[in-house]
Amino acid sequence: MKNNLKEISVYIHLPFCERKCLYCAFTSFVSSDDVQKEYVKHLIKEIENFKDGYKAKTIYFGGGTPSVLRLDLLGKIFDALKNKFEIEKDAEITMEVNPNSVDEEKLGFYKRLGVNRLSMGIQSLNDKTLKKLGRLHTKKEALYELQLATKFFDNVSCDLILGLEKEKNVVKYARKLIKFGIKHISCYILEVHENTPLYSLVKNKKYQPLNDEAVAKSYEELRKFLEKQGFNQYEISNFSLLGFESKHNLAYWSYDDYVGFGLSSHSFLDGVRYENSSNLKDYYEGKRQSEAIINDKEIEERILLGLRCKNGIDLEKLKNLGYILEKNEFFMQFLEKNILKKVNNKVFLNPNYYAVSDFIIEHLLP
Numbered sequence: 001m002k003n004n005l006k007e008i009s010v011y012i013h014l015p016f017c018e019r020k021c022l023y024c025a026f027t028s029f030v031s032s033d034d035v036q037k038e039y040v041k042h043l044i045k046e047i048e049n050f051k052d053g054y055k056a057k058t059i060y061f062g063g064g065t066p067s068v069l070r071l072d073l074l075g076k077i078f079d080a081l082k083n084k085f086e087i088e089k090d091a092e093i094t095m096e097v098n099p100n101s102v103d104e105e106k107l108g109f110y111k112r113l114g115v116n117r118l119s120m121g122i123q124s125l126n127d128k129t130l131k132k133l134g135r136l137h138t139k140k141e142a143l144y145e146l147q148l149a150t151k152f153f154d155n156v157s158c159d160l161i162l163g164l165e166k167e168k169n170v171v172k173y174a175r176k177l178i179k180f181g182i183k184h185i186s187c188y189i190l191e192v193h194e195n196t197p198l199y200s201l202v203k204n205k206k207y208q209p210l211n212d213e214a215v216a217k218s219y220e221e222l223r224k225f226l227e228k229q230g231f232n233q234y235e236i237s238n239f240s241l242l243g244f245e246s247k248h249n250l251a252y253w254s255y256d257d258y259v260g261f262g263l264s265s266h267s268f269l270d271g272v273r274y275e276n277s278s279n280l281k282d283y284y285e286g287k288r289q290s291e292a293i294i295n296d297k298e299i300e301e302r303i304l305l306g307l308r309c310k311n312g313i314d315l316e317k318l319k320n321l322g323y324i325l326e327k328n329e330f331f332m333q334f335l336e337k338n339i340l341k342k343v344n345n346k347v348f349l350n351p352n353y354y355a356v357s358d359f360i361i362e363h364l365l366p
């Protein structure tokens with residue numbers, strides 16, 4: 001029976017934060033102890049109710065800030081996961097943390113639980129920016145915690161946000177972070193979401209992010225710098241040393257099955273996408289939406305997901321779905337211009353064009 005287990009990636013959403021950052025639109029909030037307990041109770045129920053027959057190849061604790069969660073509650077979630085899934089021996093188990101909510105005790109606990117990858121939100125190494133955006137840590141504290149994290153974990157990733165400040169800074173920060181021996185960097189371009197305090201700050205000219213042109217320049221400089229340091233770009237925002245790509249994220253982009261537990265989590269199971277409610281009360285009542293990904297929708301998703309990362313797209317699969325990409329005139333032009341590369345039956349986007357992947361993908365859709 002055990003041999004018949006199907007591989008799956010598991011995401012756990014922990015929506016708690018010590019304070020809400022001014023730019024952040026993720027489903028997260030400041031919570032009391034009681035809210036954490038209540039949430040974990042429902043989360044565990046959701047895990048228990050999930051169907052049997054799967055083995056977990058990756059587990060990702062994301063947020064919010066998972067490191068804000070009480071350790072005994074985290075232990076209970078792990079127990080529930082172990083009861084539901086066979087966890088593969090070499091499973092990648094990631095915990096998102098931010099520098100102000102982690103310490104030696106927590107890092108040791110995560111390690112004992114089986115966590116083997118840490119993703120730390122650094123965002124910037126400029127104290128003024130950090131303060132302005134509502135972060136609770138300084139540059140010095142962030143680097144101290146990072147150094148601690150690398151003592152406990154070999155596989156550490158850092159998040160940076162590009163566009164917050166002067167265009168040279170992001171390369172400066174990446175250079176500093178790499179010295180700590182991290183294996184992976186995610187660098188997201190700042191998004192100013194309408195429903196965030198940052199939006200009002202920008203509108204009232206109290207905060208001025210980089211303009212689009214400077215962002216593009218800064219992004220290119222970062223790409224070049226990271227490449228020289230041996231960090232391969234395997235997706236628009238993600239760079240890693242060879243073998244340290246996030247297996248969990250690659251599973252999303254590979255069209256593999258994944259299940260998300262918790263508020264606002266998404267799952268993709270046997271061709272159906274599910275989305276849990278982002279309202280706490282509705283989530284507790286089990287409300288979620290679903291959509292079958294079939295026909296043109298499946299073709300679109302396979303092109304979109306495959307081209308935005310190093311996985312590429314499988315021409316044979318598309319053919320089986322009734323779409324012959326070779327008949328698309330833009331496809332042939334992109335191949336000639338070396339924007340796309342074809343190896344056997346697979347097609348990859350040249351990483352130099354990740355930043356404009358939306359434009360290219362748009363021209364390849366049915």
Ligand SMILES: C[S@@+](CC[C@H](N)C(=O)[O-])C[C@H]1O[C@@H](n2cnc3c(N)ncnc32)[C@H](O)[C@@H]1O
Binds near residue numbers: 026096097192
């Ligand atoms: C779910 S957040 C969790 C990280 C963790 N709570 C922290 O703040 O350190 C994941 C990442 O998304 C990025 N992010 C959040 N809001 C963003 C925004 N408005 N624009 C660009 N990146 C953003 C940040 O880099 C952040 O580390």
Ligand code: SF4
Binds near residue numbers: 018019020021063
């Ligand atoms: S960036 Fe991280 S710490 Fe800040 S509000 Fe978002 S999830 Fe919470």
